[in-house]
Every structure is written in C-alpha cells, then in structure tokens.
Amino acid sequence: MAKLILIDGSSYLYRAFHALPPLSNSQGEPTGALFGVVNMLRATLKARPDYVAFVSDAPGPTFRNALYDQYKANRPPMPDDLRAQVDPMLAIVSALGFPILRVSGVEADDVIGTLAKQAHAQGIEVEISTGDKDLAQLVRPGITLVNTMTNTTMDSAGVVDKFxxxxxxxxxxxxxxxxxxxxxxxxxxxxxxxxxxxxxxxxxxxxxxxxxxxxxxxxxxxxxxxxxxxxxxxxxxxxxTDVPLEQPVTALILHERHVEQLRELYARYEFKAALKDLDAADAAVGANPVRDPGLATAANDAAPTSRAQGALPQEEPKLDMAGQYELVTTQAQFDGWLAKIATAPLVSFDTETTSIDSMQADIVGLSLSVEPGHACYVPLTHDYPGAPAQLSRDHVLAALKPFFEDASRPKMGQHAKYDINILSHYGIAVQGLKHDSMLESYVWNATATRHDMDSLARKYLGYETIKYEQVAGKGAKQIPFSQVDLDTACRYAAEDADITLRLHHALWPKLESEPTLRAVYENIEIPLIPVLASMEQRGVLIDVSELRKQSQQLGKRMLELQQEAWKGAGREFNLDSPKQLQAILFDELGLPAKLKTPTGQPSTNEEALEAIADDHPLPRLILDYRGLAKLRSTYTDKLAEMVNPRTGRVHTSYHQGAVATGRVSSSDPNLQNIPVRTEEGRRIRQAFVAPEGWVVLAADYSQIELRIMAHLSGDEGLLKAFHEGGDVHRATAAEVFGLKPEEVSANQRRAAKAINFGLMYGMSAFGLARQLGVDRGEASDYMARYFARYPGVHAFMETTRQQAHRDGYVETLFGRRLYLENLTSRNQALRAGAERAAVNAPMQGTAADIIKRAMIAVHAWLGERDDDVHMLMQVHDELVFEVRKDAVDEVRAGVIERMSGAATLSVPLLVEAGVGANWDEAH
Known part of the structure; x- marks a missing residue:
C-alpha cells in the first residue's frame, strides 16, 4: 500500500526549540530548533514514503480569528531566537526536496486534515508526523500519528489509551x-x-x-x-477537511535534492553529521529497507575465514538493508551453519523461549548470524497443528555445545545474559562471549536511548524491527512463540541475531575510538555478564514460614494503625482511598495542601504527607500504614510466591544497562529496595537463609562514596579523617564546630553526617535544614563552616560543575561517562538537577565500578575453589554469599582481600564482613 507522510512543520519547529538546548553556530546564529528539525526530516527520508508534504502555518490571521477575536490572543510572541530559524528551516526543507504547503486563511492542521481525508479515500496509508493532540481527531484505520521526538505511534487504540x-x-x-x-x-x-x-x-x-x-x-x-x-x-x-488545494495528494512527491544548496546551508549552520551524509560516496540518504513479509531465503554468501577476536571486516557493510534469513529444518542446512560458525570471526546468537523469566523458560528455537544481513533460525519445539518436521532439540544443542563452550570462538548477543541462562538449563556453559550490543550502547552513552534491541536498531541503524506482538498477537489473544508458524518465526527470530550483529558493527567502532570507554566495556561490563548469570542461576534460599509469620504480624500492626487513624480523624474511612483521605485532611481537618496533583487537587502522595506530618498526627499514621502495606505486598506476601519450583529458591534478575551511573539494579524481586531503616524492613532479611551446614556471609564497603569523595577531591582534612581510622562523622563534626572529637554531641555528629552524605547528592541549605529540623540560616552556617574546613571538597564540586558544562558529561575514576543533557536547559529546576547529578555521578559511578570489579575478582577466585561458597546477591555496596561452615574464615578473608583490592584510592577501602544463619544476622 502506498504511504503519505504529512509533516506538521509548525509542531516540529516548536517542539525542537523547546526540547533541545539553545545551540548556536560559531557566528552566534541560533541553530537548536533547526538542528532538531533537520534530524527529524532526515529520519523521515529514511522511511522512503511514496508521497510526502511539509505543512506549515502561513503568516496572517485565519478563519478562526474571524470566528473569535480572542483565539490565541494569550499566546506570547514567537521568541526572537526561534523566529530567526524559520526561514533557514524552510530553505533546508525545500533543498531536501520536500513539497512545502502554506495556505493562507487556515492553519497547518486544516491542510493536513484535508490531505489525510483525500489520501484515505484513495486507499493511501497516512502517517501524520506531529506532537499536536488536536490531530488525534483524524486517527482511524489507515491514519496514524507519529511523534518523532519520542518515537511513538498513535493509532485508534493509542488515542483511547492517551485520552x-x-x-x-x-x-x-x-x-x-x-x-x-x-x-x-x-x-x-x-x-x-x-x-x-x-x-x-x-x-x-x-x-x-x-x-x-x-x-x-x-x-x-x-x-x-x-x-x-x-x-x-x-x-x-x-x-x-475541505480546504481548497492547488495540487492532489499524488502530486506530493519528493523532488530531487539541491545538493550544493544543502551543503552551503549545512556548512553555515555547522551540521556536521548531515554534511557527512551529504558528502558520502554514494550520496544516498540512508534508505530504510522496504520489508518483504515473505522473506525467508537462504543466505548463500560464504562466511569470512578469519578467526580474529571479533574483528570487523575492512569494508563495512550497509547496516540498514533488508536481511536474508534461512529457516533451518534439515540436517544438511544445519551442517552448513555449523561450518559457518566454525570459521566466523564473530557469531551472534539468540534464543526464543516460552517465558521472559530465564530461570523458568524452555527453549523453542535458536538463531545465528555470522555476517550482517544474513542469519538463520533453527526451530526446535514449535508445536502448532500441522507444524513441519524440525530437528531434535537435544541433537541440535549437543552439536552446538562444543562451539558455545569453546572460549576461543568469539560470540555475542543482545542482553546475552538471558541466553546464557537459557542454555545453562541444557548443560551448556557459554564461554567466549566477547560482545553484547546492549552493553556497547550502554557504555557509549547510557542516557542516549533505551538499550533494548528495537530502540537501538531505530537509533543506530535507522531500522524498524519486527515486534513480538506482530508475530504472536497481543493481550489475551497472544499465542506462545512455539505456536507461531515457522516462516513468521524465522523472520522474527533470525532478525534478532542479524540486527544484534549489525549493531555491533555500528557501535564497536565508536568504543574503539575512545580507549577509556573501551576499557570500561572490556574490563568491567563484559566480564561481569557471567558473574551475574551465575548469581541468577544459583538464587537464594527463602524461609517461607518466616515470611508468612511476618505477614501476619504486619497485618496486625496495620489494623492497629487503622484504628489509630480512625480515632485521629474522628470517623472511619478507607486508608487506601486518596479521595477519602483528601476530604479528611484538607476539608475536615483543614490542613494546608502544600502539594497539588496535575489536575490541581490536593496531593496525598508520600511527599505531600511528609510536608504536613508535623501539623497533625494523622499524616504520619498514614505514612506508617502505607510503609507496612508496601512491605507486605512487595516482600512478605510476594517472595513466598516467587520460589522457583525447579530449584526451591528465589532468583532475581540483575540489570546492567538500566542505571545511568553504572549501578546494577534488580527486579522480580527487587533486592535493592528492601528497606533497612525500619525494624520491619530489616526483619525481612531474616527470611534469606542458608542451607543446613552453611551460613550467610555479607561483605559491605564502609562509606565508600565518602571515601571516593576524599580521593577525588584530595581534601587534606577529609583524607586525614579516613587515614586516622576513627569515626569520620565525629571527626567532621569536630572540624566544623571547632571541638575535640570527644566533645562532639550526638546532634552535632548527626549534622556532620547529613552534610557529608548530603553534599554528594547536591543537598541545598534548605534540604539540610529540613533534614536536621533547624532553620535555613543555621543550616547555611553549618555548610559554610564545612566548606571552610574542607576547601578541597568545595573546589572539587565547582571544578566538576564547570567541567560538566564544558564537556557535557562527567567521568568516573575508571572512565565511565555520564552525559547530562539538562545542563543547558532553560528550565532552572532541570538545570540545577543536572548540576547536582554532575557532582554525585563521579562518586556513585566510581562506587558502582569498584563493586563490579570486586565481583569479577571474587568470581574468578571462587572458580578456583571447591564447592564451598556461592556468591548470591549484590545489593548496593554489599555482596552476600552462602558459605559452608568449615570454610567461613578462609572465605571471609579472601572476599575482604579482593573487595579491598578492587581499586587503589588515596584512603583505605574498608570492607566489613559478618556471618550469620540469615542475611539479617550477617549484616
């Protein structure tokens, strides 16, 4: 079906202006909005539409102004910086070959509506590129809205979801x-x-x-x-939808580009990437492949014979072409692919399974790729009625086992840890994993995009992948992948392996050009994959009876809090109902509504209740009730349900590519969020136990981020406090208040601790005052004294902010980068938040790198031992193990040695390790 893309030019320009920083060229001409529009237009060109138009508002009033003289009367005039970019925008749009439509007396929306209606009547698919909510009224089957800023598409179901x-x-x-x-x-x-x-x-x-x-x-x-x-x-x-137009839809074709005019414009406004594309040898504008839905052909080209460790070929292939995929159902085909992977410089692999839970999933099929554009899918257990004969699962996996377990044969995946876990169920221990496209993207720029394959393909290849819902359906009608017909399954699954390899060809050269980033990738992230996989496979033993007992106790305490809340309110009400709580707090009790919801109603969220917790006992009771309810629903009730029937253990999933600073996060269950500040939260750790004859060992870095601050800042006073080995918060309080350490009061130590940790997170005097319960002047005085005694800390913070503004990113001690896009935001709150992140990221990111290095070192050491210890969990700055009782002393010493040696700082890297029958006792 032919496609028409209608570009809402006015929407493009305004959205780009407000979304991007106020860029300018070397001549001082504003270019931010122009840059955004050019990039969006280049993306549109990759879609190769049959028909296209760039529709913009014409100058002057419209019929709506005649209907209502106050229409748009409150709109501020167009900013001068934006106005200056309108004519250059139109010049570039025209030079790119886009037909431009500007019709007097109506708005761009009306022209778009008229063209959409005409095209729809002619059976032409319509895609409206816009961010304007008004255009949702045009949506119907065959007409969709696409937001190029967020890469989202809105069809009829999307309209219902949004509005x-x-x-x-x-x-x-x-x-x-x-x-x-x-x-x-x-x-x-x-x-x-x-x-x-x-x-x-x-x-x-x-x-x-x-x-x-x-x-x-x-x-x-x-x-x-x-x-x-x-x-x-x-x-x-x-x-x-009835605006008289001079030309029909079918006349809206892309014209020949004016290359010299584009070169002149791109050079003037210093759009280097656009210039590079323009000057490319083939002078093509990255054509996105037209996907052939019936494509499942053999890949006949011979694979390269080099066995270099993941080396790229001398001539890079095009990375956005349509792929050629082979469905492997005979032994002869399979033998052919065994020969290919035996000599390939790098093999991309991917598994298709019955579940996203790698510890409970069974394999359905497997895909392989040895060169971009070519891949195969080997179905193993597709079981729909009439399914063709497939090779035996056990036979295929047995034949592939030597390849997967050969460390000299380079392999790669996209989020390969999942596939490693799947293959482990069949006795295959994957070795030789050299690359992971998810982690290549994550290390290159953690905040540039999400790191799933679909997002990466869109960003780095200009390629739109097949989505799982397109082959398996949605919601209640979704079928298991094992019931997807083989041709469709081949197109989807083989594409995964192919696109993963293409992403490597796009991303690896970037990392190779930055030695420090390459080192983070090769020395930290890639070696960590098997460590996390091993921890996930082992899981942790849970005492289900202890959890049930805790659930009962939490329920009893919640009932008591409910009774106290009813008494404080003067009547019964539903504590879980924001509406009823809103009425009691703000209408009946007359408490101040310090925070509002987006709709202007008084908020009853946690922050809002904390803000009024000192004004009346009821908000604190509600907060306590909610805290216990969350503990019960998230942990004491849910953990028991998460015990894997195969292993009798709970298996979390660790995520390497989720947190910008480099921290590992976890889910299902989220071990990072088990609270430790309340007695009830700490008790949950009592349910994490060791088997008979074993104990739990927990090893934790002491004040690691503060030690990193001392190292990075080089502040003499802070360095001295750590080298003397005493209580650093007491030492800080003594410095700030001009006292001897033994004269420091508990409140003074608490203030010093709040400053020590608060400064790393950019805490203001207002935030410190709120935390300490003092007035803002007193908090400001504390901070002034602190910086006077620790001038190196203040200098480090200022230097880091300046460097972040200069470079757009900050780095950890090991070279990991965190890009901070809001440093140039017009929004003061966003800008201040980015500056706080700039100060904190080097410390939090360095701490993340250190514990990752420690995990790698400990894992390697454990591999040399008898089966007397297993690393189970990583939670913030802590590693948790189960250890056979007779090996505790040796293991504790070995773990402390390797954790302490994970980095060389100018202060001691102190590790504290405890042992107990459960995690709480060991902590």
Missing part, C-alpha cells in the same frame, strides 16, 4: 476541556478525566448538553454556564 475517548469523540473532548494556550473557552474546571467520563456516559457533546441539568455539583454548574459557548469551542477545535 480515554475514541478518535471520533476527540472534537467533543477538546470542546469540553478547552485550551488555555489557544484560548478556546471550553468548560471551566472540566479536566481530561471529567471530559472522558462524560463522553463515556453520554457518547457525544450534544447528548451531554441535552442532559446538562442532570450533572450535579459545582462542575455541573460550570457546564451549564458554559453551554452558550460550547458551539464556538467545537468550531474552533474542529479541523477542516
């Missing part, structure tokens, strides 16, 4: 909510939820108007008062 109404109700929805930016009246106090609720009940605006007298309360009064203006509101928000 709560059908596309044909959007006009009525907008008529009710109005628009403060465009000055569309609407119904005062009618927000999105109310509008959606009314339309769900009455269907249309006309039906609602006919029943307006049935709507109660103040909102009903607002509706009835607004009735005279609702027809005007509806006319203002309705997009015209």
């Amino acid at each position: 709560g109404v059908q596309p044909d109700q959007i006009v009525d929805y907008l008529s009710l909510t109005g628009d403060t930016v465009d000055n569309v009246p609407g119904v005062p106090k009618c927000g999105p939820k109310t509008a959606a609720k009314w339309l769900a009940e009455y269907g249309t605006l006309d039906a609602l108007v006919a029943n307006a007298d049935k709507i109660g309360g103040k909102i009903g009064e607002s509706l009835r008062e607004a009735l005279p203006k609702l027809p005007l509101s509806r006319e203002l928000v309705t997009i015209k």
Whole structure:
C-alpha cells in the first residue's frame, strides 16, 4: 500500500526549540530548533514514503480569528531566537526536496486534515508526523500519528489509551476541556478525566448538553454556564477537511535534492553529521529497507575465514538493508551453519523461549548470524497443528555445545545474559562471549536511548524491527512463540541475531575510538555478564514460614494503625482511598495542601504527607500504614510466591544497562529496595537463609562514596579523617564546630553526617535544614563552616560543575561517562538537577565500578575453589554469599582481600564482613 507522510512543520519547529538546548553556530546564529528539525526530516527520508508534504502555518490571521477575536490572543510572541530559524528551516526543507504547503486563511492542521481525508479515500496509508493532540481527531484505520521526538505511534487504540475517548469523540473532548494556550473557552474546571467520563456516559457533546441539568455539583454548574459557548469551542477545535488545494495528494512527491544548496546551508549552520551524509560516496540518504513479509531465503554468501577476536571486516557493510534469513529444518542446512560458525570471526546468537523469566523458560528455537544481513533460525519445539518436521532439540544443542563452550570462538548477543541462562538449563556453559550490543550502547552513552534491541536498531541503524506482538498477537489473544508458524518465526527470530550483529558493527567502532570507554566495556561490563548469570542461576534460599509469620504480624500492626487513624480523624474511612483521605485532611481537618496533583487537587502522595506530618498526627499514621502495606505486598506476601519450583529458591534478575551511573539494579524481586531503616524492613532479611551446614556471609564497603569523595577531591582534612581510622562523622563534626572529637554531641555528629552524605547528592541549605529540623540560616552556617574546613571538597564540586558544562558529561575514576543533557536547559529546576547529578555521578559511578570489579575478582577466585561458597546477591555496596561452615574464615578473608583490592584510592577501602544463619544476622 502506498504511504503519505504529512509533516506538521509548525509542531516540529516548536517542539525542537523547546526540547533541545539553545545551540548556536560559531557566528552566534541560533541553530537548536533547526538542528532538531533537520534530524527529524532526515529520519523521515529514511522511511522512503511514496508521497510526502511539509505543512506549515502561513503568516496572517485565519478563519478562526474571524470566528473569535480572542483565539490565541494569550499566546506570547514567537521568541526572537526561534523566529530567526524559520526561514533557514524552510530553505533546508525545500533543498531536501520536500513539497512545502502554506495556505493562507487556515492553519497547518486544516491542510493536513484535508490531505489525510483525500489520501484515505484513495486507499493511501497516512502517517501524520506531529506532537499536536488536536490531530488525534483524524486517527482511524489507515491514519496514524507519529511523534518523532519520542518515537511513538498513535493509532485508534493509542488515542483511547492517551485520552480515554475514541478518535471520533476527540472534537467533543477538546470542546469540553478547552485550551488555555489557544484560548478556546471550553468548560471551566472540566479536566481530561471529567471530559472522558462524560463522553463515556453520554457518547457525544450534544447528548451531554441535552442532559446538562442532570450533572450535579459545582462542575455541573460550570457546564451549564458554559453551554452558550460550547458551539464556538467545537468550531474552533474542529479541523477542516475541505480546504481548497492547488495540487492532489499524488502530486506530493519528493523532488530531487539541491545538493550544493544543502551543503552551503549545512556548512553555515555547522551540521556536521548531515554534511557527512551529504558528502558520502554514494550520496544516498540512508534508505530504510522496504520489508518483504515473505522473506525467508537462504543466505548463500560464504562466511569470512578469519578467526580474529571479533574483528570487523575492512569494508563495512550497509547496516540498514533488508536481511536474508534461512529457516533451518534439515540436517544438511544445519551442517552448513555449523561450518559457518566454525570459521566466523564473530557469531551472534539468540534464543526464543516460552517465558521472559530465564530461570523458568524452555527453549523453542535458536538463531545465528555470522555476517550482517544474513542469519538463520533453527526451530526446535514449535508445536502448532500441522507444524513441519524440525530437528531434535537435544541433537541440535549437543552439536552446538562444543562451539558455545569453546572460549576461543568469539560470540555475542543482545542482553546475552538471558541466553546464557537459557542454555545453562541444557548443560551448556557459554564461554567466549566477547560482545553484547546492549552493553556497547550502554557504555557509549547510557542516557542516549533505551538499550533494548528495537530502540537501538531505530537509533543506530535507522531500522524498524519486527515486534513480538506482530508475530504472536497481543493481550489475551497472544499465542506462545512455539505456536507461531515457522516462516513468521524465522523472520522474527533470525532478525534478532542479524540486527544484534549489525549493531555491533555500528557501535564497536565508536568504543574503539575512545580507549577509556573501551576499557570500561572490556574490563568491567563484559566480564561481569557471567558473574551475574551465575548469581541468577544459583538464587537464594527463602524461609517461607518466616515470611508468612511476618505477614501476619504486619497485618496486625496495620489494623492497629487503622484504628489509630480512625480515632485521629474522628470517623472511619478507607486508608487506601486518596479521595477519602483528601476530604479528611484538607476539608475536615483543614490542613494546608502544600502539594497539588496535575489536575490541581490536593496531593496525598508520600511527599505531600511528609510536608504536613508535623501539623497533625494523622499524616504520619498514614505514612506508617502505607510503609507496612508496601512491605507486605512487595516482600512478605510476594517472595513466598516467587520460589522457583525447579530449584526451591528465589532468583532475581540483575540489570546492567538500566542505571545511568553504572549501578546494577534488580527486579522480580527487587533486592535493592528492601528497606533497612525500619525494624520491619530489616526483619525481612531474616527470611534469606542458608542451607543446613552453611551460613550467610555479607561483605559491605564502609562509606565508600565518602571515601571516593576524599580521593577525588584530595581534601587534606577529609583524607586525614579516613587515614586516622576513627569515626569520620565525629571527626567532621569536630572540624566544623571547632571541638575535640570527644566533645562532639550526638546532634552535632548527626549534622556532620547529613552534610557529608548530603553534599554528594547536591543537598541545598534548605534540604539540610529540613533534614536536621533547624532553620535555613543555621543550616547555611553549618555548610559554610564545612566548606571552610574542607576547601578541597568545595573546589572539587565547582571544578566538576564547570567541567560538566564544558564537556557535557562527567567521568568516573575508571572512565565511565555520564552525559547530562539538562545542563543547558532553560528550565532552572532541570538545570540545577543536572548540576547536582554532575557532582554525585563521579562518586556513585566510581562506587558502582569498584563493586563490579570486586565481583569479577571474587568470581574468578571462587572458580578456583571447591564447592564451598556461592556468591548470591549484590545489593548496593554489599555482596552476600552462602558459605559452608568449615570454610567461613578462609572465605571471609579472601572476599575482604579482593573487595579491598578492587581499586587503589588515596584512603583505605574498608570492607566489613559478618556471618550469620540469615542475611539479617550477617549484616
């Protein structure tokens, strides 16, 4: 089917202006919005539409201004920096070959609506590239909205998800909510939820108007008062679809580019990447492949014979072409691929399974790729009626086992830890993993994109992958992958292995060009994969009876808190109902509403309750109740249900590519969030136990981030405090308050501790005052004294901020980078947050690197021992093991030695290790 892409040029320009930093060229001309538009247009070109138009607002008033003289009257004038980029934008759009439409008397939306209607009537698929909510009224089968800033597509179901109404109700929805930016009246106090609720009940605006007298309360009064203006509101928000146009849809074709004009414009505005594309030898604009849905052909090209460790070929292949994929169902085909992987310089592999839980999933098939654009899929257990014969699972895996376990044969995957875990179920211990495209992207720039394959393919290859829902369906109708027909499964699964290899070809040269990033990738992230896989496979033993007992105790305490809350409120109410709580706190008790929800209602979230916890006992009771409820639902009730029936243990999933600073996170269950500040939270650790004859050993870095601060800042006072080996917070308090250490009071030590840790997270005097319960002046005085005694810390913080503004990123001690995009934001809060992150990231990131290095060293050491110790968990700065009782002393000494030796700092890297029958006792 032919496709028409309609670009909402006005939306493009404004969104790019507000989303990107205020860039300029060396001549001082503003270029930020222009840069964003050019990149979005280049992405559109890769889609190779049959028809395309760039639609922009024409200067002058429109028919809506004649209808209502206050229409858009409140809009501020276009900023000068933005206005200066309009003409250059149009010049570049024209030089790229895009037809430009600007029609006087109407808005760009009306032109887009008219073209969309015409194209739809002719059976042409329509994609509207915009961020404008008004255009949702045009959506229907064959017409979708695409937001190029977020890479999201909105079809009819997407409209319902976002707005709560059908596309044909959007006009009525907008008529009710109005628009403060465009000055569309609407119904005062009618927000999105109310509008959606009314339309769900009455269907249309006309039906609602006919029943307006049935709507109660103040909102009903607002509706009835607004009735005279609702027809005007509806006319203002309705997009015209009958604008007279000079040319038909089929005339909107991409014209020949004006290369010299583009070169001149790109050079003037210093768009280096665009210039590089323009000057490429083939002068092509990265064509995105037209996907052939029936493609599952043999890959006949011979594989390279080099056995270099993941080396790339001399001539890079095109990375955005359509792939050729072979469905392997015969022994002859399989033998051919065994020969290919035996001589390939790098083999990409991927598994298809029955579940995303790697510890409970069974393998369904396996895909391999040895060169970009070519891959195969070997189905193993597809079991739908009429499924063709497949090779035996055991036979295939036995034949591949020598390859997977040969450390000299380089392999790679996308999030390969999952596939390593899957293959471990069949007695295959994968060796020789050299690359992981997820981690290549993560190390290159952790914040540039999500690191799943679909996002990476879109960003680094300009390639749109097949989605799982496209082959297996959605929701209740989704089928297991084992029931997907083989041709479809081949296209999906083989593409995974192919795209993974293509991503390596796109990302590895970037890392090779940055030696420090390459070192982080090769020396920390890649070696950590088998460590985490081993921990996940082992799992941790849980005392289910202990958890059940704790659940009962938590339930009893929650009931007591409920009774206290009812007493404090003067009546019974549902503690889990924000609406009822809102009424009691703010209407009945008259407490101040210090925080509001997005709809303007008083908030009852945790932050809002903390803000008024000193004004009345009830907010604190609610917070305590919620804390216990969360412990019960997240841990004491849920952990027992998560015991794997195969192993009798709980197996978390560790994530390397999720936290920008380099921290490892975990999920299902999230071990990082088990609270330790409350007695109830600490008790949960009592359920993490060791088998009979074994104990739990927990080894924890002491004040690691503060020690890293001392090292990075080189502050003499802080270095001295750590070298003397005493209580660093007491030593800090003595410095700040001019006392001898033994004279420091508990409150003074608490203040020093708050400053020590708070400064690493950019805490302000206001935040410190709030934490210590003192006034802001006193907190400011504390901070001034601190910086006077520790000038090196202050100098480090200032230097780090300056370096972040200069380079756009900060680095850890080992060279990991954290990019901080909001450092140049116009929003002061976002900018301040980025500066705080700039100060904290080197410390938090270095701590993450250190414990990762420690895990790698400990894992290697454990591999040399008898089976008397297993590393089970990594939680923040702590490693947890189960150790046979007769090996405790030796293991404890060995773990401390390797953790302490994971980095060389100018202060001791202290590790504390404890032993017990459970995690709580050992901690």
